[in-house]
Amino acid sequence: MLAELGLLLDACPEDAGQADYRQAVVDLNCLAKRSTSTRALTWGHLVDLYGVNPDQLVFRGMRWFWTKDTEGRPLIALSAALARDGLLSSIAPHVWAAPVGSTVSRESVETFMAGKFPDRFSPATLKSVAQNINASLTQAGHLAGRARKQREQARPTAGSVAYALLLGHASGARGPELFQTRFMKAQDAPVGVCIGLAEDAARKGWIEFKRVADVMEVAFPRLIRAGEETVIREQA
Numbered sequence: 001m002l003a004e005l006g007l008l009l010d011a012c013p014e015d016a017g018q019a020d021y022r023q024a025v026v027d028l029n030c031l032a033k034r035s036t037s038t039r040a041l042t043w044g045h046l047v048d049l050y051g052v053n054p055d056q057l058v059f060r061g062m063r064w065f066w067t068k069d070t071e072g073r074p075l076i077a078l079s080a081a082l083a084r085d086g087l088l089s090s091i092a093p094h095v096w097a098a099p100v101g102s103t104v105s106r107e108s109v110e111t112f113m114a115g116k117f118p119d120r121f122s123p124a125t126l127k128s129v130a131q132n133i134n135a136s137l138t139q140a141g142h143l144a145g146r147a148r149k150q151r152e153q154a155r156p157t158a159g160s161v162a163y164a165l166l167l168g169h170a171s172g173a174r175g176p177e178l179f180q181t182r183f184m185k186a187q188d189a190p191v192g193v194c195i196g197l198a199e200d201a202a203r204k205g206w207i208e209f210k211r212v213a214d215v216m217e218v219a220f221p222r223l224i225r226a227g228e229e230t231v232i233r234e235q236a
Contacts, residue, residue: 001049002077002139004031004042008052009066018053049081058083061166061223068206069159076163078140079183083167089182090116091133095142096185098151104143106130142188154188161187161194162201165209165218170232175216 011030012020024030025043033039046052051059062080066073082089094112098104109130113121121129137143141154164183173181179191187194195211198218202209208219224232 001042001045002074004046005050005077006073007031008046009063014063014067016054018055021052049084050077051080051084057170057224057228058167061163061220064223065159065163065166065206068204069157071155072157072160072163074140075154075156075160075186078136078186079160079164079167081136082182082186083171087129088133088136091129092137092142093182093185095133095137095151096188100151100153102151104134104149104151106134106149109133140186154186156187156189156194156197158197158200158204159206161197162207164194165198165201165207166220166223169218169220170224170228172232176214178216178218 007030008021008024011024011028016024022043025046026036026039029039031039031042033042043052050062054060054063058080062076065076069076082092091109091113094109095104106127107130110126113126113130134143134149138145138149141152143149144152161184164181164187165178167183168178168181171181178184179194184194187197189197198207198209199211201207206222208217208221210217
């Protein structure tokens with residue numbers, strides 16, 4: 001739902017609350033849906049994927065980096081979805097493991113899902129979920145093509161890597177572990193490249209990032225609230 005997300009964020013100011021986002025979708029029809037029921041359904045899908053609530057760090061951080069880094073928006077949105085969608089988090093690494101240039105068919109994703117979650121999904125659901133996952137990873141740059149999907153190298157940016165660091169930090173990762181999370185794996189680049197982009201984000205003033213050999217420290221004073229940092233430290 002990258003297109004819908006972009007339209008919604010364009011329609012609302014950065015300081016909008018969740019009620020403002022909902023009003024934009026359901027009442028003002030900023031997504032140009034044909035019926036009220038479709039608007040409500042789309043709103044529900046957006047909330048499921050992204051939270052769409054500035055009180056939630058996942059959405060607040062996504063919105064902040066979305067504004068700062070236009071080029072990184074597809075990977076920023078994907079990382080937010082990975083933070084909220086357990087099924088996507090489980091299946092996406094199967095696609096990332098495919099060599100660049102190889103074919104990633106919908107059927108191969110279905111087979112992987114069926115093996116990982118035996119008897120959980122009907123054939124129709126397997127097909128639908130596999131199509132949606134491949135479409136999402138195409139939008140993010142990991143795949144290319146329409147009917148025949150080919151593995152491509154995604155293109156991370158300073159903003160997408162910084163957001164991946166934020167989500168990793170919030171989930172309890174520290175030091176070199178920050179560059180091994182599912183959010184960083186989604187950047188689809190070697191650790192050294194991601195470190196360089198993190199340093200670039202720090203130079204831009206988006207994050208604080210310090211590294212001496214394997215000792216790394218990261219902080220997000222503009223994004224993480226005091227109460228949230230306390231909770232994060234307790235779970236680390």
